[in-house]
Amino acid sequence: MTRPRMIATDLDGTLLRNDKTLSPRTLRALRTATASGAEVVFVTARPPRFVDRLSAATGLAGTAVCSNGALVYDLAARTVTASRALPVDVARKVVAALSAVVPDVGFAVETGRNVLYEPAYGLRLPEDAGAESPVACLADLWTADVPIAKLLAWSARLDADLLLAAAEQAAGTEAQFTHSGGRGLLEISAPGVTKAGTLAELCAGRGIPAEEVVAFGDMPNDLTILTWAGTGYAMGNAHPAVLASVRRRTGTNEEDGVAAVLEQLFGPA
Structure with a gap:
């Protein structure tokens, strides 16, 4: 595929290692991608307080889709910019x-x-x-x-x-x-709230079509983004339902599977 304009990645079991840290290799790959003009969006079940800690530890900023799509969060401003609550x-x-x-x-x-x-x-x-x-x-x-x-x-x-x-x-x-x-x-x-639905709205506001998004995930809540994005990668450690539904695979989160793909797309860090 050509270089994507957006990288949409889950955190636990995907971008992060099992100890909840971001490896130096993966951090370098993300920084190389952003330096090349791609936007990184964390798309996670986690709440804003978790991505705040990740941002503080790594220096990464930008936008996060939190709580499985219920919240859009600006990491730099530490502000929820959109929300869809469950009635x-x-x-x-x-x-x-x-x-x-x-x-x-x-x-x-x-x-x-x-x-x-x-x-x-x-x-x-x-x-x-x-x-x-x-x-x-x-x-x-x-x-x-x-x-x-x-x-x-x-x-x-x-x-x-x-x-x-x-x-x-x-x-x-x-x-x-x-x-x-x-x-x-x-x-x-709330009915209709998914990671993909919120990510699609975010991309529409930026003029980024699904074809220019690469996504990574490992669990059933990631299936919507993996099938919506133009290119979706299941992690090597993914849930059986994800492995059965997503054709492309990369290494496990412990093997820096996200970094391996980004290095192919954007060159070595």
Whole structure:
């Protein structure tokens, strides 16, 4: 392919190594690409606070599509420039439908700034230490008067693929369901909100067609960008559903798979 004008990349399991760091090789490749005129956009399930830490550690700036497309974030200004929240009434319908088929499921709300969780939600992420706040009961999630970037559902019993299948059967028309590989963790957005939908709007505003975008990802929530972009690469460590749907492959995140492709497109760093 010719040199792309935009590089759209997932973070966990894709651009970042398993220890959540960016390797020197990958950082050099990104800087070479941007010096050649390409724009790098992080397209991630992560909230803005996570990309803030990445930006501080690497010096990378630009734009991030966060929370699976619910938020567009300017890293330099540390400002959300666009958002599509999940309506509270829709969130309540999804909770009722999913609870009826997965009795042990617990719920949390990602606001983009922090996570509010009810007692049945037992998942704790080390990187969210200091950003997680408990509420006394499930009903209190809806009285917090905060925008819902994502509704999170967690089960200690079901893995993410089984939980996704259960949710789509119970409430598939109510919201957008996906997962990014978290243990027993389902991510729920407003209807129609996907990584690709938000990225497409961003590209339209910049006059960049899909054919001039190269995308990288590893999980089911990345499938929309990998199939929308003119060129999509599945990581060598990708989820089976991604490997089955995306023709192009690169190395694993531990092998600097993104850097390997960028070095071919833009020359060695």
